[in-house]
Amino acid sequence: MLENxxxxxxxxxxxxxxxxxGGYERYMETQRFKDGFKVLVEIAGKEVVALMCKERNIRYCHRRFIVRRLESLGINIKNL
Incomplete structure (x- = not known):
């Protein structure tokens, strides 16, 4: 359906x-996170990206850590 x-x-x-x-900030130092984040940055350099999670409030969601790191790379973020 999305592809349509x-x-x-x-x-x-x-x-x-x-x-x-152990906490998400600590997890961000792992190779597993770094590999996934690299893929995300590569995609974000070519396309519009939407990060999704079931948590409604970004203040309580792990996405806030990902967003901060993306912003530190100069990637424009809009919270919908």
């Missing part, structure tokens, strides 16, 4: 997903 509207879905949850033991 020109939208491509790429799941990166195994490397950028939500809750992890």
């Amino acid at each position: 509207h020109g939208i491509k879905y790429i799941f990166l949850g195994e490397s950028l997903g939500g809750f992890v033991r």
Whole structure:
């Protein structure tokens, strides 16, 4: 259905997903996160990206850490 509207879905949850033991900021130092983040940055350099999560409030979601790192690279972010 998404493809019919020109939208491509790429799941990166195994490397950028939500809750992890020990805290997400610590997890961001792992190779698994770094590999997934690299893929995200490569895609964001070519296409519009939407990060999705079931958490409604970004203040409580792991996406806030990903967003901060993307912004530090000069990538423009809009919270919808």
